[in-house]
Amino acid sequence: MNRKLSVDRLETVANDIREDIIRMLEHAGSGHSAGPLGLADIFAALYFDVMQHDPKHPDWEKRDILLLSNGHCVPVRYAAMAHAGYFPRKELLTLRKRGSRLQGHPERTKLPGLENTSGPLGSGLSQACGMALAMRMNNELHRWVYVVMGDGELDEGNIWEAAMLAGKEKLHHVIGIIDRNNIQIDGPTENVMPLENLRGKWESFGWHVLEINGNDVEAVIDACAMARAIIEKPVMIIAHTIPGKGVDFMEGDFHWHGAPPNHEQAVEALKELRTLGGRIRSEHE
Amino acid sequence: MSNLYLADLSGELQQEPIRKGFGRGLLEAGKRNENVVAACADLTESTQMHLFKEQFPERFVEIGVAEQNLVTVGSGLAAMGKIPFVSSYAAFSPGRNWEQIRTTICLNEMPVRVVGSHAGVSVGPDGATHQMLEDIALMRVLPHMVVICPGDSLEAEKVTLALAEDKRPAYLRLAREATPIITTAKTPFEIGKAYVYNAGADVTIITTGSMTYQALAAAEKLYKDGIEAEVIHVPTIKPLDRETILKSVRKTRCVVTAEEAQAAGGLGGAIAELLADECPAPMVRIGMKDRFGESGAPNELLEYFGLDAKHIRLAAHHVVDRK
Structure with a gap:
């Protein structure tokens, strides 16, 4: 089973995950920066507090399921899994290389602990519905399916087909987390394809909606606990995050959606992350 | 071929839609294994899933007219060890949801049985929109996919039972109109055999x-x-x-x-x-x-x-x- 950590410790884990994301992307020379950095706090909370799982037994039959629907953000998942003990951290630098288990977009069959294959957007929530339906048929009351989605991904029609089904079937074992970072490849989400009123959309489909600061690990933990306690409806957590969180020159800039840092940018980013934004002195200075 | 126990083709042959054999096969597969589950996109009787639904309502999911959701929910069911059959008209599934089948079923190696009924021009009066002709091509280029098109309703029954035992993603192609039954209960069927x-x-x-x-x-x-x-x-x-x-x-x-x-x-x-x-x-x-x-x-x-x-x-x- 996973070990519960203090909030301070979780923030440090999130920071370590961010450092690894920068190293991985620089080494790979391609990949997505903004989303994974923004999701680091959510993944630290999920892997080190929220979920029942066992890194030494990835197929443990009572485990909670985590689906990553926006597969391009998988560097944050790989980094969190390595820190949790699913595989050695040094393997992170194989990201996107030939023969690696860490494919550019996640492939379930390649790496134990991954629960889905994703990249093409919009299908994670449907798979979560299928899993929750199976849990209901099996009378498994104490397992949950967490599904992390991007906000740009909500342009996909498949998402709303799943939203309708989960609402109809009251699939309260589905806990959705939307990474509401307001950017997608072509620009701000509200310019590309407006999503607001986002809360109202989900509520009208029969969901209970929680809105949180997705860069606050404690808020993530609390929202997930609340979501598990709500049994009348499926729960969607709209997690407001800052894309590129933790690296000044990336924060909030949609150009970092699909770009990796070069060597100089990685050095700069790591320097900032090591000092926790200047709050502490870096031992590497 | 005597060991194939075919029907006597010189006599009057019985006729039945191929999809009817699927309906009976699914019901029987459901009786044999409680992990067999079914989902349909608002065409339960047309695709003959109603027999299963009536017998096992708690193992049947009505998806509504949403074929992308149909197959991805199927992927989720399979991931939890269920044996899902998901059905619609072939023009819609796999006609509309090819990418979801590619990514969440084939690449993901999830044994979902995608059932496309009403394939071919013999759908008749409904016209070109509903006469699915490209499904075999769409499905057979996918790695890991098994593609089966039974010759009559009796064979469709055997195919369905065999697919329930098989661990690979599969596409099962069915037709609407009654066609001659050329095999008998004793005629062999094995996946992968001609x-x-x-x-x-x-x-x-x-x-x-x-x-x-x-x-x-x-x-x-x-x-x-x-x-x-x-x-x-x-x-x-x-x-x-x-x-x-x-x-x-x-x-x-x-x-x-x-x-x-x-x-x-x-x-x-x-x-x-x-x-x-x-x-x-x-x-x-x-x-x-x-x-x-x-x-x-x-x-x-x-x-x-x-x-x-x-x-x-x-x-x-x-x-x-x-x-």
């Missing part, structure tokens, strides 16, 4: 679905013409039974394929690829020729588009002459 339904040395006729009946009817006429046709029924288009097909073509040295689908990319495409690699031979592919169907009575359309015994017979003469 069957020589009529032995002959002059031409090989390779068919799938209800076109096998048309080929057998053509073979009878050809015999009177002095041509002994070997009819090979290929219910499993992927993986293809290469040995049975190559053995026959090495003997006859000419081939006709026939299917109620696009001639490009379907069974004819698969056979052409195999023979180009292993045993080039004169060949005619009977199927739709890069065009859509249209409204009409089923048999009228089959004749109009050349998907019947008459055209198979003509094609056989043609390839024999080219040897």
